[in-house]
Amino acid sequence: MTRKLLTGNGAAAWGARLARIDYLPAFPITPQTEIIETLSNWIEGRELECRMVTMESEHSMLTAAGAAAVTGVRVFTATSSQGLLYATEMLYTVAGWRVPLVMVNVSRGLSSPITLEPDHNDVLAMRDCGFLQLHCATCQEVLDNLLIAYRLAEHPTVRLPVLVNLDGFYLSFTREPVLIPTQAEVDRFLPPFNPGSIRFRGGEPLSEGVAVLEGAAYSYFRYEAHLASLQGIRVYEELGQEFAGLFGRSYTALECYKSEDAEIVFVMIGSFATKAKEAVDRLREAGKKVGLVRPRLVRPFPAAALRGALAGKKGVAVIDQNLSPGKGGILHGELASALYGMAEAPPVLASFVGGLGGRDISSEEFFEIHKAVQRAVSEGVNPSPRLLYTEEELRGVRTMQSVARAADTKQGGGA
Amino acid sequence: MSETHYHHLRDLPSRHILGTGTPMCAGCGGLATLHQVYDLMGEKCVIVNGASCLTLLSVYPYTPFRGSWLYTAMACAPAGAQGVRDGLDILKKKGRISEAEDLEVVVLTGDGSAYGMGLSATSGAMDRNLDFLYLCYDNEGYGNTGQQFSPATPHAAHTATSKGPKGYPGYKKDLFGIWAAHQPSYVATVVAAEPLDLARKIERARSLTGPRLILALAPCPTGWDYEPSATVEIGKLAVQTGIWPLKEYVDGRVVHTKIPHPRLKVEEYLKAQGRFRHLFAPRENREMIAEIQAGVDRYWQQVEQEQEQPRS
Numbered sequence: 001m002t003r004k005l006l007t008g009n010g011a012a013a014w015g016a017r018l019a020r021i022d023y024l025p026a027f028p029i030t031p032q033t034e035i036i037e038t039l040s041n042w043i044e045g046r047e048l049e050c051r052m053v054t055m056e057s058e059h060s061m062l063t064a065a066g067a068a069a070v071t072g073v074r075v076f077t078a079t080s081s082q083g084l085l086y087a088t089e090m091l092y093t094v095a096g097w098r099v100p101l102v103m104v105n106v107s108r109g110l111s112s113p114i115t116l117e118p119d120h121n122d123v124l125a126m127r128d129c130g131f132l133q134l135h136c137a138t139c140q141e142v143l144d145n146l147l148i149a150y151r152l153a154e155h156p157t158v159r160l161p162v163l164v165n166l167d168g169f170y171l172s173f174t175r176e177p178v179l180i181p182t183q184a185e186v187d188r189f190l191p192p193f194n195p196g197s198i199r200f201r202g203g204e205p206l207s208e209g210v211a212v213l214e215g216a217a218y219s220y221f222r223y224e225a226h227l228a229s230l231q232g233i234r235v236y237e238e239l240g241q242e243f244a245g246l247f248g249r250s251y252t253a254l255e256c257y258k259s260e261d262a263e264i265v266f267v268m269i270g271s272f273a274t275k276a277k278e279a280v281d282r283l284r285e286a287g288k289k290v291g292l293v294r295p296r297l298v299r300p301f302p303a304a305a306l307r308g309a310l311a312g313k314k315g316v317a318v319i320d321q322n323l324s325p326g327k328g329g330i331l332h333g334e335l336a337s338a339l340y341g342m343a344e345a346p347p348v349l350a351s352f353v354g355g356l357g358g359r360d361i362s363s364e365e366f367f368e369i370h371k372a373v374q375r376a377v378s379e380g381v382n383p384s385p386r387l388l389y390t391e392e393e394l395r396g397v398r399t400m401q402s403v404a405r406a407a408d409t410k411q412g413g414g415a
Numbered sequence: 416m417s418e419t420h421y422h423h424l425r426d427l428p429s430r431h432i433l434g435t436g437t438p439m440c441a442g443c444g445g446l447a448t449l450h451q452v453y454d455l456m457g458e459k460c461v462i463v464n465g466a467s468c469l470t471l472l473s474v475y476p477y478t479p480f481r482g483s484w485l486y487t488a489m490a491c492a493p494a495g496a497q498g499v500r501d502g503l504d505i506l507k508k509k510g511r512i513s514e515a516e517d518l519e520v521v522v523l524t525g526d527g528s529a530y531g532m533g534l535s536a537t538s539g540a541m542d543r544n545l546d547f548l549y550l551c552y553d554n555e556g557y558g559n560t561g562q563q564f565s566p567a568t569p570h571a572a573h574t575a576t577s578k579g580p581k582g583y584p585g586y587k588k589d590l591f592g593i594w595a596a597h598q599p600s601y602v603a604t605v606v607a608a609e610p611l612d613l614a615r616k617i618e619r620a621r622s623l624t625g626p627r628l629i630l631a632l633a634p635c636p637t638g639w640d641y642e643p644s645a646t647v648e649i650g651k652l653a654v655q656t657g658i659w660p661l662k663e664y665v666d667g668r669v670v671h672t673k674i675p676h677p678r679l680k681v682e683e684y685l686k687a688q689g690r691f692r693h694l695f696a697p698r699e700n701r702e703m704i705a706e707i708q709a710g711v712d713r714y715w716q717q718v719e720q721e722q723e724q725p726r727s
């Protein structure tokens with residue numbers, strides 16, 4: 001084991017390398033590109049025995065990834081944002097092929113307006129495609145979860161592709177000390193992929209992706225994929241324990257931080273949850289009973305674990321780094337459906353949307369969120385959803401607008 | 416064409432390995448092409464399919480194929496071929512499968528995919544010099560959805576979305592030329608009505624590696640509006656009128672494998688199909704017929720000129 005300063009992208013590349021990937025179909029996109037560049041350098045330097053092929057689009061990249069996985073090789077790929085959406089059709093398709101590839105998504109806000117900065121609308125747009133989703137908050141977690149992702153994807157009761165998510169910039173380009181296990185250690189945890197009978201071979205005809213003509217057959221295969229995905233919760237927990245036994249770092253479907261005795265709990269996914277943790281610490285110093293619950297698994301959705309972690313709480317603040325226009329925060333709705341009807345359901349389940357397009361969520365805002373939930377708890381009314389935005393930000397945008405207007409008039413916009 | 420095993424019809428395979436009883440229309444020229452190609456290739460291949468009529472050959476739990484099949488999507492069958500080829504090559508290189516377990520990779524799509532939505536993936540596969548055979552059955556429209564016009568539809572043809580008196584206003588795209596411009600290993604046009612020519616081209620294609628296209632005109636009784644029994648006749652007329660030139664591109668050169676002589680008038684071909692009926696009734700549209708004839712004449716004049724020019 002060695003300790004090294006790695007970016008989130010570097011950690012993802014190390015995870016793929018240690019997983020002994022055979023095949024890497026790729027296509028560059030910011031902020032993911034460093035992952036494929038790093039892997040490409042290792043392949044060039046013969047440090048990694050893998051075939052890399054640069055496709056002409058993410059749609060083709062996912063197709064090649066899935067098709068290669070049907071031959072029984074271990075496949076890795078990575079993308080971001082627009083690339084992920086461009087590949088959408090094939091995400092659904094290869095999930096239906098039940099091929100266990102692993103893909104990293106480096107989250108980035110979606111166009112338009114186009115941006116390079118992160119939020120979770122890209123990955124949550126893929127919520128229903130059939131890929132399992134693991135959301136990481138630190139660089140170490142990225143590396144470790146890539147290894148777990150292959151075990152999870154290749155597990156005979158799961159056999160579904162897995163998406164490992166990390167936030168653009170905040171994680172992808174941030175250096176943190178990461179423990180890199182040795183290859184021998186990883187090999188003990190992650191044996192070579194055994195595709196079983198689902199594989200293309202001369203003399204063993206196999207049809208993949210065939211049509212069905214009626215609802216009964218269609219529903220059967222869709223339900224199968226759903227039930228297999230649900231198995232992923234138990235399998236992830238088991239793998240997390242096994243991983244802890246070998247490497248000393250444990251992973252569970254939920255990360256619960258000071259939530260056990262908390263009255264008010266923040267719920268968040270991804271790297272911004274580390275900001276929430278800091279806010280929890282400071283609120284605790286001020287005597288507030290606050291905690292954080294961070295789902296690592298988003299698909300399958302760890303509903304039972306969330307019910308367990310949130311039972312008896314007075315108030316929950318779901319902080320969504322995404323926006324479903326006309327509805328609001330996506331995770332808030334997911335959580336509401338998990339908690340509904342539960343005897344000890346928290347009476348207050350408040351929705352906050354923030355951190356879009358790389359916008360920060362400051363400590364003061366976490367304090368304000370806490371205050372709003374506290375107020376709602378004492379008044380006994382669930383507050384209406386809030387979009388985080390400061391007056392200063394609004395002033396800034398107003399200034400940009402006046403600059404744009406001034407330029408417009410100068411260029412003879414009125415002529 | 417130099418050495419070939421196919422001199423007479425009796426040299427063609429007598430074993431027919433594609434199952435029957437498929438849901439394709441009676442007289443489907445695309446299916447006829449696939450029958451011939453599959454018999455020639457044998458079952459040791461993976462067919463990577465993009466959305467088209469023939470997608471419905473494999474409907475769970477039945478398949479007429481003795482070999483393997485992978486349905487991808489409309490835009491990306493060549494990318495699927497890339498994944499399968501690379502996967503099998505990796506397994507061979509790492510000693511995880513034997514040479515005997517290897518498979519040939521064949522893309523199968525209609526013209527909607529080959530001429531339009533799948534062009535980017537096709538071009539990419541050629542850029543990467545992917546070792547695969549692409550079989551396009553060109554029925555000159557989006558047949559599976561009821562024959563709307565596609566980039567492969569010929570000028571003036573009636574389709575579900577070009578029903579006016581002038582038919583389809585555009586011109587058939589030159590997919591052969593687009594492929595040849597990429598300088599791949601092999602490009603050829605075929606038609607099932609000329610099985611010997613087809614067999615020789617499959618033979619030639621399989622003797623090469625790299626990207627190879629077999630572009631088959633696929634008469635389609637349903638979309639072109641003629642009796643299913645006339646599929647072979649119409650295929651022959653397409654060749655005899657010079658509308659569908661049989662040719663191949665190899666080593667940077669285009670060679671015509673069957674020069675129609677004498678060339679029949681295009682009317683012979685057009686009249687046989689309902690999709691061109693408006694050119695003849697209620698009154699003859701001489702202008703449009705002449706325009707189509709002129710296009711074909713121009714093509715063959717050019718071919719003759721090129722043949723006369725001494726090659727440097």
Ligand code: SF4
Pocket residue numbers: 439440441442443444445446468554558559633634635636637638
């Ligand atoms: S519509 Fe045409 S191409 Fe499609 S199955 Fe029928 S005859 Fe064949």
